[in-house]
Amino acid sequence: MTGGASGIGAAVCERLATDGVRVFLADLDEVAGAGIAARIDAVHLTLDVGDVARVRAAVERHGPFDILVNSAGVDQHALFVQTDPDDWHRLLQVNLVAVLATTHAVLPAMREAGYGRIVNIASEAGRLGSHGAAVYAAAKGGVLAFTRSIARENARKGITVNAVAPGPIDTPMLRRAVAAGGERLMAAMTGATLAGRLGTPDEVAAAVAFLASADAGYITGETLGVSGGMGCGA
Numbered sequence: 001m002t003g004g005a006s007g008i009g010a011a012v013c014e015r016l017a018t019d020g021v022r023v024f025l026a027d028l029d030e031v032a033g034a035g036i037a038a039r040i041d042a043v044h045l046t047l048d049v050g051d052v053a054r055v056r057a058a059v060e061r062h063g064p065f066d067i068l069v070n071s072a073g074v075d076q077h078a079l080f081v082q083t084d085p086d087d088w089h090r091l092l093q094v095n096l097v098a099v100l101a102t103t104h105a106v107l108p109a110m111r112e113a114g115y116g117r118i119v120n121i122a123s124e125a126g127r128l129g130s131h132g133a134a135v136y137a138a139a140k141g142g143v144l145a146f147t148r149s150i151a152r153e154n155a156r157k158g159i160t161v162n163a164v165a166p167g168p169i170d171t172p173m174l175r176r177a178v179a180a181g182g183e184r185l186m187a188a189m190t191g192a193t194l195a196g197r198l199g200t201p202d203e204v205a206a207a208v209a210f211l212a213s214a215d216a217g218y219i220t221g222e223t224l225g226v227s228g229g230m231g232c233g234a
Helices: 007-018 030-040 052-062 085-113 134-157 172-181 183-191 201-211
Strands: 024-027 043-046 067-070 116-121 159-166 223-226
Touching (some): 007 024, 007 201, 030 043, 052 085, 067 085, 085 116, 085 159, 116 134, 159 201, 201 223
Parallel strands (some): 024 043, 116 159, 159 223
């Protein structure tokens, strides 16, 4: 589980642990990650998931894994013309390259075992675009395309690969964006949903838990929107 120290990632860790899954929580936030790991009897790994070599070493040391959930993510709210290549690199490295790195590391053992569940936390921004978060949206769009591709390559090996696309979820990352963009941004986000409200991390975690379970064995290559209807009709 990457990005498990806060927000959606933390909720997923707690839900999977409740369901009886042995959780390995990877996150750069050592204090928060260790706290959650202690609470749910998980293993905390202080890990930069954008570092391909370190990811492979961690998987070789602690694997093999039956389930991979990619939740690590960073955002930046600015018009694209206000960003620079360093911003692009950081956003792509965490939001997209990390998904490639972890998947590449866990897949050989899953293929050998004939079983695996991979769930990638994408975003409705990857399907719909996002004003003020173009590079983030591009990275999440890449996650969606990658999810479908890896599903095609591994379905006959007993491995399912799916994505969850959250809309506006009440997380620390969203709250930071609102602090920068003001209440008008909050109103715009909730107004874009049919439900007219923010979602909760637990609602996303429930979707992830289902896709990671044996019950979802005939579902692969799909993107499940947990967004209050934001993507309806898109």
